[in-house]
Amino acid sequence: MSTPFLTLNNIGRRFADGTAALADISADIEEGSFVSLVGPSGCGKSTLLRLVAGLDEPSAGSITWTNGQPDDVGFVFQDATLMPWATVADNVWLPHRLRGMSREDAQPLIDEALERVGLGGRQSAYPRELSGGMRMRVSIARALSLKPRVLLMDEPFAALDEITREKLNDDLNDLWAEHKWTVIYVTHSVYEAAYLSTRILVMPARPGAFVADVPVEAPVDRGDGWRANPRFAQISADVTAQLRAAAGVASQSRRVS
Ligand code: ADP
Numbered sequence: 426m427s428t429p430f431l432t433l434n435n436i437g438r439r440f441a442d443g444t445a446a447l448a449d450i451s452a453d454i455e456e457g458s459f460v461s462l463v464g465p466s467g468c469g470k471s472t473l474l475r476l477v478a479g480l481d482e483p484s485a486g487s488i489t490w491t492n493g494q495p496d497d498v499g500f501v502f503q504d505a506t507l508m509p510w511a512t513v514a515d516n517v518w519l520p521h522r523l524r525g526m527s528r529e530d531a532q533p534l535i536d537e538a539l540e541r542v543g544l545g546g547r548q549s550a551y552p553r554e555l556s557g558g559m560r561m562r563v564s565i566a567r568a569l570s571l572k573p574r575v576l577l578m579d580e581p582f583a584a585l586d587e588i589t590r591e592k593l594n595d596d597l598n599d600l601w602a603e604h605k606w607t608v609i610y611v612t613h614s615v616y617e618a619a620y621l622s623t624r625i626l627v628m629p630a631r632p633g634a635f636v637a638d639v640p641v642e643a644p645v646d647r648g649d650g651w652r653a654n655p656r657f658a659q660i661s662a663d664v665t666a667q668l669r670a671a672a673g674v675a676s677q678s679r680r681v682s
């Protein structure tokens with residue numbers, strides 16, 4: 426087995442009010458893998474991403490980065506979290522501005538990132554002029570402009586309609602296939618997880634732990650061919666069954682008469 430990029434060692438997180446969000450989370454994460462976390466609302470998925478990002482500290486256990494904690498972790502949230510008064514380009518500039526980079530110096534990074542998400546021509550638009558899917562692309566471009574080796578995504582497409590979501594899933598798969606970032610992706614959608622991931626970790630209700638670890642052996646470039654593949658359907662069904670088992674819901678066999 427190759428050396429893990431990131432190791433979660435028996436992580437627990439209990440908040441000051443006594444809420445235990447996570448209990449005994451352990452996993453080795455390989456470099457270049459696309460790992461999805463699926464589980465019911467409130468099971469600690471966002472808490473775990475914040476710990477990996479270094480925005481919060483575990484109350485038990487530890488996180489080990491084999492080659493040191495990277496300073497280039499990109500974080501994409503469910504809301505596009507754009508500044509409404511700033512243009513698309515200025516929104517992408519924000520993290521660079523916070524690091525003291527002038528707009529002029531950041532411009533090539535802004536150009537490249539917006540080009541990659543198909544918004545090269547919309548640099549001077551304001552968020553209110555864009556659709557929900559486009560706003561999410563700006564948010565992704567902002568994370569990509571940091572050229573992250575690690576991308577953490579917290580239900581980024583949950584608020585979008587199904588067609589837009591599929592399109593962004595395709596684009597995300599293309600970008601990942603090209604750049605091989607290590608991605609940790611939180612989603613409610615079993616199908617989205619089965620489409621995008623190399624591995625799916627299933628969490629039960631709070632306190633979250635990993636109750637199933639499902640490998641997704643599929644071509645790097647996915648597309649509709651993978652969506653139509655019987656193995657895609659089988660993996661989706663397996664993960665759904667694991668989620669139901671974790672929630673204590675018996676799987677139903679319905680007779681159709
Ligand atoms: P998920 O992202 O899976 O929906 P979260 O990680 O946001 O879940 O939250 C896990 C649990 O921890 C929830 O019950 C939530 O209410 C609780 N929680 C999250 N943050 C805090 C906090 N700062 N203080 C107390 N409880 C919290």
Ligand code: MG
Pocket residue numbers: 470471472579
């Ligand atoms: Mg969450």
